[in-house]
Amino acid sequence: MNKVMLGLVLGTVLGLLDGLSAWFTPEVRSLMVGIVIGSTAKGLVAGLLIGWFARKVRSVPLGVLFGLAVGFVLAFIIAAMPNAAGGHYWFEIIVPGTLVGLIVGYATQRYGKSPVPKTA
């Protein structure tokens, strides 16, 4: 599986799981569908970006940092949206979201198949 596809699949799956884990926060159970869709979409976008980066730059440390940054930024955007009570789930969204970005960043660098260079 190439790096972009791996990022896409992994980001989507982890985003989905991340969204489903919101079930453990009772206050938001009623919003599960929206959370799962949003989290899955976030994971898909993050995975695509990180996978594309891994295709261009072959460096585990840089890949991990990029993944961390993308995961953080996207999680921040989501967490910045206020909840029904006007509050924010900063910690509950940003920390796992950043970790997911980190995981996808590492996985795409370590496991994704690199493109074969074009011969002259």
Add this chain to the structure above:
Amino acid sequence: MSAFPPTRHSAVVAIRSQDPGERSRGYDAIVAAYWRPAYIHLRHRWGAAPEDARDLVQGFFADAFEKGTLERFEPGRARFRTWLRVCLDGYAGHAREAATALKRGGGWTRLALDFDGAERIAGELQAPGADPDEMFRREWARSVLEGALADLSTWAAERGHDTGFRMFLAVDVESDGGARPTYDELAQAHGLPVTTVTNHLHRMRREFRRAALERIRALTLDEQEFRDEARALLGEDPA
């Protein structure tokens, strides 16, 4: 290179000859190579006084010639050099035990032996306590090299290579560290090109090498012993 022909040049073989002339020549060659190591061995290992050592050396070789002691050497069990030293120790031991009055001025008188020179060398050597085997080997090597130099001198004289021989002496024999003449200096001194000096020295060294190996051949019985003694000449005693 053809294999070493042991039966042609070896003095160790010659001493077993039925022909008295050949046997005597064989003993001459052996005495020439071993008298000084024997003398120094007697001086240092046995603590013999110079006159006693002189008489013991001459007596030993005369006795060996008479009784055929050295002919009893068996190749494969030891080297001839070792065998000779063991025979010498036996002779010296008997002489000491019997406390016989040593015959002054007798013994092996076929060759003129420079005992004064040997005594000088004995005096310059390290104090007793040095390994007697190693000391004997070193003196044997010195004798062989001295003989090779004499052979080279004869060879050069016969072929009109005196200039080359003198250069060889100046560079490789008589020089010492800083006093060694350069090829340029030799070229100037003899009015020759440097390439000629180089050629002369190459020729002399080549011939010296050949002469030294011939001397060892004369003192060994077979190829293995020859190989071992050639290495011993360089100070590398194979185990």
Add this chain to the structure above:
Amino acid sequence: MKAPDDATVARLQRILDTPDLGDGRYELGERIGEGGMGVVHVGLDRRLDREVAIKFLRPGALAASDVARLRREALLLARLEHPGIVPVHDLGELPDGGVFLVMKRVRGRGLDAVVQGGVPLGERLRLFLQLADTIAFAHAAGVLHRDLKPANVMVGTFGEVLAMDWGVARVVAGSDATTETRSATPSEGSPPGTGAGTVIGTPGWMAPEQARGDAISSGVRMDVFGLGRMLGMLLEAPGPAGAAARTPPAPLRSIARRATAEAPADRYPDVPEMAADVRRFLDGERVLAHHETPAERVRRVLAPHTIAIVLIGAYVLVRALLFAINRR
């Protein structure tokens, strides 16, 4: 002429020990090495203006058998063209009848010196595999080395590994060196003076059958043994400075143990099999010579993925912590 003094004797001995190349193509330089039979000097090839190594026999080693042996070594090396074998440029005759071998001048260090400097295990194994590939090549060309030891392995300036000193190498019957040659006559293909009953090799590094004077019947497994001893040496060498001293991995010890089995039949059948097992270790696969416990298998499978496992574990932990906090 009076007897030469000690200094003169030393000078004359040096003359004896330095071969005379005459005024031909090669110019002799300083001595750079010596072994039992030969000495090696740096030299200059005047025709091509390049540095070479020149190997001679010692003055005492001038018997016909020794000369034949050096010739044989030259011919043997000439037929083995491989990056791991020093190329032979020329075989020459000395004015006094001896022969000399002209080879590529190799700059480098002995393998044992290199690994004593604290080389990571992976790098040591890569050096080993280079050597194994060289020996496998020689076997395929019909040549056994028979004297593998660290002193005969050099690591060049660019990390290339060279198998040196093929002086007691043996050409086996036909070109298939993997065929054991029990039926070969003792003198067939061996250097002179190394027939049946002769002990060939170096104590401590040679196979048991070689030490017993049988340097023929076990064929390539003799060299497998030598490589096994070399692998053992490499495993015991220290790691990089500052790294904790670790016991060599069990699979590698198993490889070395199998290669150095007392009975030739218990060793690897050939060098490629042994090298393949080392490569399996490097690739994280199961080593055939090693009986793996279930725990070792789990460790081996999961080890390459340690970081991924830690990251996932961290994510699960964070989720669990968040859950615990929310419950409170």
